[in-house]
Amino acid sequence: MVSASIITLFALGLVAAVLLAVASRVFHVEEDPRVQAVLEALPGANCGGCGFAGCEGYATAVVNDPGVPANRCCAGGPEVRIAVGELTGKAVAEADPLRSLRRCDKNAGNVALRYQYEGMPSCAAAAMLRGGVDICKYSCLGFGDCVQVCPFGAMRVEEGVVRVNANLCTGCGACVDACPRGVLELVPKRARIAVFCNSRDKLRAVSDVCDVGCISCGKCVRNCPAKALSMKDNRIEVEQRLCLSYGDDCGQACITACARHILRPVNGISAAVRTASAAVSAATPAP
Amino acid sequence: MEIFQLFIAAVFVNNIVLAQYLGNCPYLGCSKERGVALGMGGAVIFVIVVSTFFTWIMQKCVLDPLGLGYLQTIVFIVVIAALVQFVEMFLKKMLPPLYAALGIFLPLITTNCAVMGVAILVQREEYDLLTSVLYGLASSMGFTLALLLMAGIRERLDTCRLPKAMAGTPIALIMAGLMSLAFMGFKGMAN
Secondary structure (H helix, E strand, O other), X not given: OHHHHHHHHHHHHHHHHXXXXXXXXXXXXXXXXXXXXXXXXXXXXXXXXXXXXXXXXXXXXXXXXXXXXXXXXXXXXXXXXXXXXXXXXXXXXXXXXXXXXXXXOOOOOOOOEOOOOOOOOXXXXXXXXXXXXXXXXXXXXXXXXXXXXXXXXXXXXXXXXXXXXXXXXXXXXXXXXXXXXXXXXXXEOOOOEEEOOOOOXXXXXXXXXXXXXXXXXXXXXXXXXXXXXXXXXXXXXXXHHHHHHHHHHHOOHHHHHOOOOOEEEOOOHHHXXXXXXXXXXXXXXXX | OHHHHHHHHHHHHOOOOOOOOOOHHHHHHOOOOHHXXXXXXXXXXXXXXXXXXXXXXXXXXXHHHHOOHHHHHXXXXXXXXXXXXXXXXXXXXXXXXXXXXXXXXXXXXXXXXXXXXXXXXXXXXXXXXXXXXXXHHHHHHHHHHHHHHHHHHHHHHOOOOOOOOOOOHHHHHHHHHHHHHHHHOOOOOOO
């Protein structure tokens, strides 16, 4: 009985093995060796994250179709993308490296305090108490919740606001999640402009509390030749892809258009801040 | 008439997914788009029909004469797996368009319980060879129907405003339960 079952299974396995071995020879299809090479480089998870039906579908497409980029495999990570790029001779278009940026300049805007806060030194706690310490409900509170979560030590609190060291920042976005006010956002490291106001209010509601707050006049949106700017919830949104692809031809129309210096170049913040605060303090007499 | 009844019974009354709860993995996994659902359904029809044919022969010509009925499960797994591999190679050489259409689904359903379930069910019901193959065809058509219905619903669901906790798999599982309830309405129409 036992021997019968063993022999049956053995025979079955043998028949199947021989059949498949013969079939693989008889039905052998000449394939592009590059497809095979790419297929071996891919993780073989068949997850479909690339938009093709399985790894083989993507391998065939990336080798045969010049329009299919080599960076589609998200399961394999950068190594796989580089390997596929080398095998197919396609340049791997790496995503723009990002950095975190503070959308607030409350020191330049002379934002007053609403009350004296003596609670837990945490932005999350301070934000819950009557809309935060500052009279602006959208400002950087400067208790450094983001500093604590940053795994790269790229952030520090200076003069009551957080500062990001662009060289250390990897664009992981941990700080963006940690900020209770949504002050931080990720922008490409090579971004040409950045928005320095987080306020969702407009007009007097902003200008009453901050000298450099965005009053949502929309001038920048109208002046951008690349149509990269838009107003969303009374905040300026920059479509960085459009802005970067348009290039320097616009002569930084948005920066020129904005009288309140909400839009500034990313690289050269400190210089711009200085001129901005100088311009604002010159324009508005101190109370 | 009997064959018609067999089809009604297998597609609606004893639908392999919604009444017998077999093949739930592809039912939820491949039902996000109708195109994918149709590809999966086609592959399942193909594999179930062919594998039912061969496992029936295996059962009647090898297992029954040798009195090895207890090896049914393992033998069927080997037969189905080898068969699907073979069919895949054959299609790749002889019918490249069909191979491209079925694509990745073919190896994925090698070890699916719907395939295995039909092969074992026809033995339990003691159908003859023709009835077995027809039953396999009908069951897999029922599977395709369930998959297509689910894909249609989920395509609509994508545009709905759902509570965050419900979006994705939770609502899909609820939909699966509701569809199963609906198919319970066919109970007793045919056996």
